[in-house]
Amino acid sequence: MSRRILACCLTVIAFCVHSFAAERRLPDIVVYLADDLSALDLPIYGGTNIQTPAIDALAADGMTFDRAFVASPACAPSRAALLTGLMPARNGAEENHTYPREGTVRLPRLLGQLGYQTAAFGKVAHSKSAKDYGFDTIELQKDIPQLRKTVETFLVNRDDPRPLALFVGVSNPHVPWPSESTVDPESMHLPPKLLDTPQTRVQRSRYLQEVKDLDAYLGELRVLTDEHMAKDKLFVFSSDHGAQFPFGKWTLYDEGIRVPLIVARAGKINKGTRTDAMVSWIDIFPTLIDIAGGAIPDDLDGRSFAAVLRGDTDSHRKRIFTTHSGDRMMNVYLSRSIRTDRYKLIWNPHPEFAFTTHIDLLLRETSGDYFKQWTEAAKTNAHAADVVARHHGRPEYELFDLEQDPLERSNLAGQKELASVQHDLKTELKQWISDQGDNLTVFHPPLMLDAPETWVPRNASRK
Secondary structure (H helix, E strand, C coil): CCHHHHHHHHHHHHHHHHHHHHHHCCCEEEEEEECCCCHHHCHHHCCCCCCCHHHHHHHHHCEEEEEEECCCCCHHHHHHHHHHCCCHHHHCCCCCCCCCCCCCCCHHHHHHHCCCEEEEEECCCCCCHHHHHCCCEEECCCCHHHHHHHHHHHHHHCCCCCCEEEEEECCCCCCCCCCCCCCCCCCCCCCCCCCCCHHHHHHHHHHHHHHHHHHHHHHHHHHHHHHHCCCCEEEEEEECCCCCCCCCCCCCCHHHHECCEEEECCCCCCCCEEEEEEEEHHHHHHHHHHHCCCCCCCCCCCCCCHHHHHCCCCCCCCCEEEEECCEHHHECCCEEEEECCCEEEEECCCCCECCCCHHHHHCCCCCCCCHHHHHHHCCCCHHHHHHHHHHHCCCCEEEEECCCCCCCCCCCCCCHHHHHHHHHHHHHHHHHHHHHCCCCCCCCCCCECCCHHHCCCCCCCCC
């Protein structure tokens, strides 16, 4: 064989190998997480108070999930479920400020085994636990001005040839909220479950300002990742649970557990699509592994919804289970729920406990000081008294017809015509709790509903 022919053959082989490698390259991944953001506050889910052009643009480029839910409406257990694919009782992070057990499977480690470089900037895992998940790079600064610098510096200077799985978690719109806001308190719409008081509107406007700011940074992040990451890129946007207002965060109402979820990938996910498929945050782990071509661990609670993203199906889960086990000494309260297409049943195993939170115990000027107006109004106004009572006290069972009552304002538990529905859901929920090995642990001494004089802030170390 002549040297010329040999050289041509080698060139062709090299071209084929290069083309095959390029074709087989895994997509880059970007996961952008908000902190305490309810779905209904965004225009893509019907919100009218603010504009979110970057979120709208991402939705136009990908698929919007209308029924996405977290595993638990508190930061630590929600994020642990995301990063382990396991529900709180199974991964060990049940109440807030707790973390998964040693030996639990971790998403970043599996991505690393598949060939990814992994990086976490800001609040991805809870607190300082990010180092325990196996990310290659970790930066914990979570405020947007800090993230703007650290993420850009990382991407501009990055020379790692591996595909990148980049997780970015902002602190917005978690409290404390800013003292100034461009959102007019007077003209805004309030969720109907909240009491309409002047300071409620002020604090709501401050919360919405942080939503506007996280939207603006999303736009910046997309430009930055388009410039410095691969063209084939999976982009995921969501929030760890709902907003820190009564009947939101720390509760199993949809305001607390239903979150925005948008997934985009040019050429792979149809643009501007929406789906009614019910998905849980535990499903994100196996979905990312599935898209990366990896083997999904057999014992996960989560299931891949890659088929939904491909447009092969518009359904995923028949049931959504959610748990809440409290937030140290500020919220000693258990709740478990099961949600179907139409109904949700919430079980509060200890209705004798008082439901308290950072909102009503701390009354901070940067977040919950409006609750002073609520309790004052409750002294003379029957509606205000009812709202405050429903915040602090919950019946053992709450049943909602989500088709007729999407905002969950009318508890149908105990109604004769729905007795069979309630019975079936209760049976299924308690069987699931048993299967999970959920011991319904009360982690701290509770505050009792009939002793409001004891409802004061307590240190979690005083057990």
